[in-house]
Amino acid sequence: MSPEKSREITDLGTLKALAHPLRMKLYRLLFVAGAATASQLAEQVDEAASLVSYHLRKLAGHGLIEEAEPRSGDARERWWQPASDGVSIRDEDFRDAPEKAAAHLAASRLFVEQRAEMYRAYLDGRAHWGPEWNEAAHDSESLLRLTAAELAGLQKDLLDLVKKYDAEGRAREAAGDTEGRENVALHVYGFPFRV
Structure with a gap:
C-alpha cells in the first residue's frame, strides 16, 4: 500500500x-x-x-x-x-x-x-x-512584527518551500544522486510573544 x-x-x-x-x-x-x-x-x-x-x-x-x-x-x-x-x-x-x-x-x-x-x-x-x-x-531567530494572517501566510510559504526541496532531493536520490545526501531535520516555530 x-x-x-x-x-x-x-x-x-x-x-x-x-x-x-x-x-x-x-x-x-x-x-x-x-x-x-x-x-x-x-x-x-x-x-x-x-x-x-x-x-x-x-x-x-x-x-x-x-x-x-x-x-x-x-x-x-x-x-x-x-x-x-x-x-x-x-x-x-x-x-x-x-x-x-x-x-x-x-x-x-x-x-x-x-x-x-x-x-x-x-x-x-x-x-x-x-x-x-x-x-x-x-x-537563527527572527523577531518580526506580523498579523495572524501574515504569520499564516509565512507558514504556508515556508511549507511550500520545504516541500519543493524535499521533492527535488528525493527525485535526485531516486535517480542515483546519493553522494553526500543525509537526513536533515528542519524545525520552524512561529508564535506570538509579548515583552
Whole structure:
C-alpha cells in the first residue's frame, strides 16, 4: 500500500497514541527509513523488540503506520511503514473540551522536547560532521512584527518551500544522486510573544 498524503489527526485517541515518547521516536524512525522491522527499530531505540512491536501495533491500530512489503526473504519478519506522508495536528481540533486541550498541549510539549533532543544530539556531535555540514546547518531567530494572517501566510510559504526541496532531493536520490545526501531535520516555530 502506498502512503497517503499528510494525515490530519483530529481525534483524541490517535493523538494520544502518537504522543507517547517511544511511539513518536518509532514513527520518526520509520518515516526516515521508509520501512523497518521491530527488531531493526529496537536496536535504534535500545529497547526490547517485543516492546517495540507492541508500540508499533498501537500506532497501526490508529492508522498511523501500516504493514509494508517484506524487504527480505525471512517470512517471520514483519515490516512496517508510515501510512501517510506525515501528520498534522491543529490546535482548533482540540479546543472544544478540557481533556482534548490538555492532551494537545502535552503532545505539543513532547514534540518540542524531542525536537530539542535531536538538535542537542547534533550539537554534541557537530565536530564529526565536518566543515561542509557545519557551514550548511543553521540556527537563527527572527523577531518580526506580523498579523495572524501574515504569520499564516509565512507558514504556508515556508511549507511550500520545504516541500519543493524535499521533492527535488528525493527525485535526485531516486535517480542515483546519493553522494553526500543525509537526513536533515528542519524545525520552524512561529508564535506570538509579548515583552
